[in-house]
Amino acid sequence: MAETILEYVQQEMRSFAEHPFHEVDSLVLSQFSYIHLGNLIAPPSAGVVRTPLTLQQLYRAECFSYFFANQPDADRNRLLLEACAASPRFRDIGIAYYAEDFDAAAEKQFCAMTFFLNADTAYLAFRGTDATLVGWKEDFNMAFLTPVPSQEAALVYTLSVAKLIRGQLILGGHSKGGNLAVYASMQSPKRLQSRIREIYSHDGPGFRDNVFSSEGFLQIKDRIKKTLPQSSLVGMLLEHQENFEVVESSAVGIVQHNPYSWIVRDGAFVKRDTLTSGADYLNRTLADWLSLLSNEQREQFVDALYSVISASDFSSFMELRETWPNELSSVMENMKTMDDETKRIMHETLHSLMLMAIKNLPAPMPKRQAPRIFGKPD
Numbered sequence: 001m002a003e004t005i006l007e008y009v010q011q012e013m014r015s016f017a018e019h020p021f022h023e024v025d026s027l028v029l030s031q032f033s034y035i036h037l038g039n040l041i042a043p044p045s046a047g048v049v050r051t052p053l054t055l056q057q058l059y060r061a062e063c064f065s066y067f068f069a070n071q072p073d074a075d076r077n078r079l080l081l082e083a084c085a086a087s088p089r090f091r092d093i094g095i096a097y098y099a100e101d102f103d104a105a106a107e108k109q110f111c112a113m114t115f116f117l118n119a120d121t122a123y124l125a126f127r128g129t130d131a132t133l134v135g136w137k138e139d140f141n142m143a144f145l146t147p148v149p150s151q152e153a154a155l156v157y158t159l160s161v162a163k164l165i166r167g168q169l170i171l172g173g174h175s176k177g178g179n180l181a182v183y184a185s186m187q188s189p190k191r192l193q194s195r196i197r198e199i200y201s202h203d204g205p206g207f208r209d210n211v212f213s214s215e216g217f218l219q220i221k222d223r224i225k226k227t228l229p230q231s232s233l234v235g236m237l238l239e240h241q242e243n244f245e246v247v248e249s250s251a252v253g254i255v256q257h258n259p260y261s262w263i264v265r266d267g268a269f270v271k272r273d274t275l276t277s278g279a280d281y282l283n284r285t286l287a288d289w290l291s292l293l294s295n296e297q298r299e300q301f302v303d304a305l306y307s308v309i310s311a312s313d314f315s316s317f318m319e320l321r322e323t324w325p326n327e328l329s330s331v332m333e334n335m336k337t338m339d340d341e342t343k344r345i346m347h348e349t350l351h352s353l354m355l356m357a358i359k360n361l362p363a364p365m366p367k368r369q370a371p372r373i374f375g376k377p378d
Contacts, residue, residue, distance in 0.1 A: 004250075005031065006076060008264045009083040009090060016089065016117055021170070023225055024264055025089075026123070026200040029115050030174040031259045032084065033125040035067050035077055037113065041098035044160040052094025052116050059085035072131055076260050093117060097161050101153060102134065108149035109135035112157045112180075120167040121197070126154055126184075128175025128204075137306050139176055139205065142238060143290060144298040146208050147183065154180035155187045162188075168197045174259055175234055178204020182224060186216035193219055201226045203235035203257055227269065229256035231276050236283040238290070246272040281360060289356040293349070301349040304342045 003011075005028050012019075032055075040063065042050055059081060067081070068074040084090040094116035101110045111127035129135040141148050147155075162169065169192075171181035178201030185199045193216075201224060211217055226244035228235040234257050235244070248270040251261035263270040275283070290298065338346070 003264045004260050004262065005264060006080055006083060006260065008267065009080065009087050012087065012089050012267055014089060019089075019267070021117055021121070021123075022268070023200060023227055024267065024269060026170070026172045026225075027174065027202050027227070027259050027262065028080070028084070028090070029123055029125050030128070030172055030177055030200070030202055031077070032080060032115075033111065033113055033127045033173065033177065034071060034073070034130070035081060036069060036100075037067070037095070037098045038100050039063065039066050041096060041113065043099040044097040044157065044164060046160070046163075049164055050096040052096040054091060055081075055084045055093050055095060056086075056091040058095070070131060073258070073260065097157075097164070099153075099157055102132070103149070104134050106149050107134055107137050107141060108153070109138055110150040110153040110180075112154065114161050114165070116165075117170075121170065122161075122165055122167065123170045123172065124158060124161060124181070124184075126157075126171070126173035126177035126180040128173055128177040133306070133309060135176075137302070140302045140306070141299075142179070142205060142207070143302065144208075144295040146211060150176065150180055151183040154184040158184040158188060159192070162192050162195065167195070169195050170198045170200070171196060172198075172200030172202070173204065174202040175204060175257065178202050178226070178235075179207070180204075182217075182220075183207075185220045185223075186211075186214065188216075190219065196220065196223065199224045201235075202259065203228050203232055205234055206236070206238040208238060227262075228275065229262060230272050231256050231279040233257070233279065233282060233286075236275075236279070237286065245269075246275055248272055277362075281362065285353075285357050285360045288360065289353045292352060292356070297345075297349065300345045304338075304345050307342070308338065 005024060008024055009028055037058070040058070041053065044050075064078065068078055071077055084093075095113055096116070097114040099110070099112050101108060109130060109132055113125055115123040115125060117123055129139050138148050138150055158171065171185055172178065173181045181199050182201055182204065185193065185196050188196070199220060204226070224243070226235070227247050228244050229249040230246055231249070231253055233254055248263040249256040249261045250263055251258060255261060274280075293301070
């Protein structure tokens with residue numbers, strides 16, 4: 001049976017002094033950042049240095065109903081907390097400066113926390129997209145807007161924490177969290193950038209094209225460590241000029257985005273040379289399609305799609321999972337009542353996507369001629 005980050009935490013007994021921090025540890029802490037800790041850990045405040053709690057001290061049954069509320073992976077996240085609290089590698093890691101901001105009106109879903117690996121190094125983890133519609137809407141907004149509110153919040157968080165602690169910094173996150181880690185690093189002043197040792201983006205989306213020519217990005221690009229599952233979709237969205245490595249996953253398709261599907265063996269990710277051909281086709285199609293759309297067209301399409309979905313009664317995909325037949329029917333009804341301009345935008349944009357998908361289909365293999373029997377002509 002394939003090992004996951006959960007088995008890795010349960011089995012890895014070496015300390016960071018014995019076996020230095022690496023990409024699997026980063027994914028563990030990135031996934032840990034999905035746990036809700038706001039009832040125990042205060043946010044960064046100007047001039048206020050917080051005493052960290054250890055991961056072992058977080059193992060409190062009375063807090064579980066809050067820690068794991070409204071999470072698609074609540075059961076495995078609980079097991080991850082249990083494993084970290086028991087692990088000689090993770091249990092003494094300190095955690096402080098928990099910041100969370102959800103604002104539906106601003107289309108903002110943000111959370112970050114700081115892990116103290118030792119006296120000299122801290123890991124700033126940025127939560128990825130949660131199950132809320134607002135969280136996904138903010139992701140889609142990245143197609144036409146830089147910065148989105150969470151990117152701005154990630155920079156403010158990094159600057160705030162950096163003033164309160166000393167030593168080297170590592171930034172990282174899964175999904176949107178990986179994008180936020182890269183954004184905060186490249187927007188930080190050079191003096192702070194010099195303290196940033198590594199930046200981890202685990203299947204995090206890219207950026208709009210102009211970002212990659214910025215001085216800030218060029219300053220930190222060689223410190224970015226990007227990992228993608230073999231059929232990555234989210235991590236290949238938008239433009240990407242970060243070097244990346246491909247990790248094997250036990251799941252299929254978009255479900256590979258889930259970090260618990262990434263395969264770990266002997267304390268390291270199992271790597272592949274390339275993405276799958278299906279992922280390459282899909283990503284090439286989406287990239288070519290987006291290149292045809294102006295920022296205005298991207299915004300119109302995203303807003304139109306969101307208006308149809310958000311007009312229904314659910315606000316998160318957790319709710320949708322429980323009542324999806326009714327909600328799907330509601331979405332279909334909402335589509336019927338769209339105004340003519342919204343219908344036109346949806347139709348034209350989806351039509352262009354369909355044409356691009358057809359255009360990018362691989363050429364059919366030439367038919368092989370049937371062999372002649374005994375070499376005789378037909």
